[in-house]
Each structure stands twice: as C-alpha cells, then as structure tokens.
Amino acid sequence: MYIINTFFWYKAIFMTELILAELIFCFRLKRKNKFWLRLLISLIICYGIAFGFPTPVYNWWYCSFIFLCLFATTIFCLKFLFKESDKNIVFVSIASYTTQHISYEIYTLFLYIFNISSSDEGIYSQNSSSFFPNFYAGLTYFIVIPLTYWLIYYVFGRRIKRNEEMKLHNFSILILTALVLLIDIFFTSAITYYSYDHFDRFYMCFVSVFNIVSCILALLIQFELSLRRKLQEEVVTIKQLREKEKEQYYISKENIDMINMKCHDLKHQIREIGNRSSLNQNAISDIENVISIYDSTVKTNNEVLDVILTEKSLLCQKKNISLSCIADGKKMMFMREDDLYSLIGNALDNAIEAVSNIEEDKRVIGITIKAKNDFLSINVHNYYEGKLTFINEMPITTKSNKKYHGYGTKSIRYIVHKYNGDCSFTAKNHIFNLNILFNLHNLENDEANLT
Numbered sequence: 001m002y003i004i005n006t007f008f009w010y011k012a013i014f015m016t017e018l019i020l021a022e023l024i025f026c027f028r029l030k031r032k033n034k035f036w037l038r039l040l041i042s043l044i045i046c047y048g049i050a051f052g053f054p055t056p057v058y059n060w061w062y063c064s065f066i067f068l069c070l071f072a073t074t075i076f077c078l079k080f081l082f083k084e085s086d087k088n089i090v091f092v093s094i095a096s097y098t099t100q101h102i103s104y105e106i107y108t109l110f111l112y113i114f115n116i117s118s119s120d121e122g123i124y125s126q127n128s129s130s131f132f133p134n135f136y137a138g139l140t141y142f143i144v145i146p147l148t149y150w151l152i153y154y155v156f157g158r159r160i161k162r163n164e165e166m167k168l169h170n171f172s173i174l175i176l177t178a179l180v181l182l183i184d185i186f187f188t189s190a191i192t193y194y195s196y197d198h199f200d201r202f203y204m205c206f207v208s209v210f211n212i213v214s215c216i217l218a219l220l221i222q223f224e225l226s227l228r229r230k231l232q233e234e235v236v237t238i239k240q241l242r243e244k245e246k247e248q249y250y251i252s253k254e255n256i257d258m259i260n261m262k263c264h265d266l267k268h269q270i271r272e273i274g275n276r277s278s279l280n281q282n283a284i285s286d287i288e289n290v291i292s293i294y295d296s297t298v299k300t301n302n303e304v305l306d307v308i309l310t311e312k313s314l315l316c317q318k319k320n321i322s323l324s325c326i327a328d329g330k331k332m333m334f335m336r337e338d339d340l341y342s343l344i345g346n347a348l349d350n351a352i353e354a355v356s357n358i359e360e361d362k363r364v365i366g367i368t369i370k371a372k373n374d375f376l377s378i379n380v381h382n383y384y385e386g387k388l389t390f391i392n393e394m395p396i397t398t399k400s401n402k403k404y405h406g407y408g409t410k411s412i413r414y415i416v417h418k419y420n421g422d423c424s425f426t427a428k429n430h431i432f433n434l435n436i437l438f439n440l441h442n443l444e445n446d447e448a449n450l451t
Contacts, residue, residue: 042077103148109208302329374441
C-alpha cells in the first residue's frame with residue numbers, strides 16, 4: 001500500500017508542481033486574514049495527503065483518481081486562503097492544473113525526442129524509486145518546467161490583475177475547460193500506463209503533442225472567452241451610460257439657456273427698479289454681480305463645449321473649486337455632440353471628484369484645448385491626494401463599490417479611440433494629468449472619404 005517507488009515520490013512532486021502553478025494565477029487575489037498562518041496549515045495538509053494517500057491497487061485509473069483527489073485538496077486550500085467566489089477559485093484551479101499538465105507533457109516530449117529515458121521508466125514504473133532516470137532527465141526537468149511556467153504566466157497569468165474584480169458569469173466555460181482537462185488526464189494516464197508493455201517512441205511523441213495542444217486550447221478558451229465576456233459587458237455598460245449622458249446634455253442645454261435668458265432679463269428689471277426707486281448704484285452693482293454668477297456662459301465657439309463648461313463651472317463655484325479654461329472650441333467640431341459632452345464631462349467630473357475633499361488652496365482644475373499644425377491636444381489636470389493605482393495604464397476607481405464606478409475613464413478612452421486619437425493618464429507629485437491627442441489631418445481625410 002505504501003511501496004517506495006517512483007509513483008510514491010511523484011505524488012509530492014505533482015503537489016509541488018500544482019502549488020507553483022497556482023501561484024502563477026493566485027498571487028494577486030484577495031487574501032484572507034492571517035494569510036501566512038493559513039498558508040502553513042494548507043501546505044501541511046497538501047503534503048500530508050500527498051504522502052499519505054494509499055495505493056492499494058496500482059493501475060492507471062486509480063492513479064488518475066489520486067491526482068484528482070490531490071487537485072481537489074488544493075481547491076479547498078485556495079478557498080481557505082483567498083476571499084474569492086467559488087467560481088473564481090475553480091477558474092484559477094483549472095488553469096493551474098492545465099499549466100501543470102502542459103509542463104509535464106512538454107518535459108516527457110523532450111525525453112522521448114532525445115531518447116533520454118527507456119521505455120520502462122516513468123511515474124508508473126514499479127521497478128525504480130527515482131523520479132529522474134538519469135542526470136540528463138533531471139537537467140531537462142529543471143529547464144523545461146520553470147520555462148513553461150514563465151511562458152504561461154507571461155501569456156495568461158498576468159491577465160489576473162491586483163485589485164481588479166474577477167467576473168465569471170459564464171459557468172459553461174469552466175465546465176468545458178474542466179471536461180477537456182479531465183478527458184486529457186485520463187487519456188494520458190491510460191496511454192502512459194500501457195506504453196510500458198507496448199512502447200512506440202513516435203506514437204508517444206504524437207500523444208504528448210496532442211495533449212499539449214489540447215491543454216493550450218483549453219487555456220485559450222478559458223481566458224479568451226472570459227475576457228471577451230467581460231469586454232462585452234463593459235461596452236454595454238458604457239453605451240448605457242452614454243445614452244444617459246446624451247439625455248443629460250439636452251437637459252443641461254435647455255436649463256442653461258433658460259437660466260441665462262431669465263438672468264439677462266432680471267438684470268435689466270433690477271436696474272429699472274433701482275433707477276425708479278433711487279437705489280444706491282453700489283447696491284445695484286452688488287445685486288447684478290450675484291445674478292452674474294448664474295449668467296456665466298463660457299464662450300468657446302462650440303455650443304456643446306459651452307454647455308458642458310458652463311455646467312461644470314457652476315458646480316465648481318458651488319464647491320469652491322477654481323476652474324481655469326483655455327479652449328478653442330472650433331477645432332472640436334469634428335466630434336459628435338454626445339461624444340464631446342461625454343468626453344469633457346467625464347474628464348471634469350473625475351477632476352472635480354478628486355479635488356472636492358482636499359484643502360481649498362489646492363482645489364484647482366485646468367483644462368486646455370488647443371490646436372497646433374495638424375494636431376489637437378486636450379489636457380485636464382488637477383491635484384489629488386492618496387495613492388492612485390493603475391491597471392493597463394488606466395487609473396482604477398478608489399470607490400469601494402466598483403460595480404457602477406470606474407467607467408468614466410473607460411468611456412474617455414472609448415471615445416478617443418473612436419476618433420483614432422491617443423490618450424494617457426499620468427500621476428506625479430500629486431498632480432493628475434489626462435492628455436488626449438487627435439490628428440486633425442487624418443480626421444479631415446476620414447470625413448472626406450465618408451462624403
């Protein structure tokens with residue numbers, strides 16, 4: 001039941017490979033309290049089960065069952081370690097097991113190609129107690145396994161970002177990849193076990209290549225479909241927000257026009273009343289100045305830009321924020337009304353939110369829109385406090401409820417890319433900068449081609 005052979009030691013090696021593979025996908029997940037103590041307990045449990053799992057019978061299907069039990073143990077340990085949903089834990093677990101299986105198959109493929117091991121050596125061999133049949137097999141192992149892990153981390157593991165909520169709504173993706181992995185594992189075990197009696201090097205190389213390709217496809221399905229689903233949801237959310245912003249633009253335009261008209265009439269009425277009542281001229285001027293706060297339409301030669309800047313300037317006055325603006329609105333005529341309203345509105349909303357709760361002398365926002373040669377540049381800058389975190393060069397929201405926040409910057413990028421522009425977000429010395437650049441020459445050519 002506890003024969004000291006290659007398979008006895010390989011259970012612990014397999015567990016180590018699986019844990020290292022899980023590290024590729026799990027090290028950025030949200031940890032539970034007392035993580036390091038939990039990790040120590042988990043390692044004791046994992047290796048205890050790996051060494052202690054009995055082997056009353058010795059065949060391919062029972063050995064496969066042992067591997068699946070060891071895999072299930074790590075799933076429960078991951079749940080014990082991280083504050084993630086069951087679906088997320090299963091997601092990274094399947095990706096980890098697939099990674100381990102790919103690396104092992106690449107290792108065995110090298111053994112077969114270069115004829116490093118004989119036909120009666122391997123994890124199912126009962127005639128040996130050494131996992132590595134010779135020095136070259138060990139050297140191949142310690143080159144191939146780390147290199148494979150690094151490549152999979154570089155291609156797939158980096159997609160799981162710190163502080164980014166994992167959203168896996170399509171459970172069928174996990175079922176599909178799990179089935180592919182499960183079938184591949186049992187298929188590999190059966191072929192490997194029976195190959196000891198009927199060994200064919202060419203056939204075993206073909207089986208290894210088939211297994212490697214199957215597992216890589218499983219990883220691609222798992223990550224690509226999940227990423228596509230996430231991007232689709234973001235696009236739907238952004239479009240919904242854009243529709244609301246479009247409605248808000250027309251409401252704001254009507255309100256500002258009405259306020260300006262009423263204020264203009266009211267100033268004339270107050271002046272007439274003051275003259276008839278012999279009011280002090282200074283008193284009349286003070287009243288006019290108070291009304292002028294609301295009659296403060298910004299003029300940029302672009303009606304949409306005037307509306308959004310006027311709206312935000314009134315909000316800034318209410319919050320004691322200094323908003324400076326240098327804008328050539330004529331150069332923004334290439335952009336649709338709702339796109340322009342959303343672009344500048346989101347940029348200023350983010351800036352206003354950043355400075356609203358800091359000391360008054362730093363409540364400063366600047367926006368510059370200017371053209372030079374064939375390029376139009378937009379810069380919005382403001383002070384900020386605290387620490388900003390960037391993912392894929394995009395600042396992430398600092399609000400605790402990320403479900404309905406954080407789409408402002410994504411909407412900005414979406415609109416900029418729609419007009420073939422470039423945008424960047426930078427934060428240095430507590431000053432946040434949004435820089436946008438459009439090629440006006442290309443935009444004119446695009447419009448000419450459309451007409």
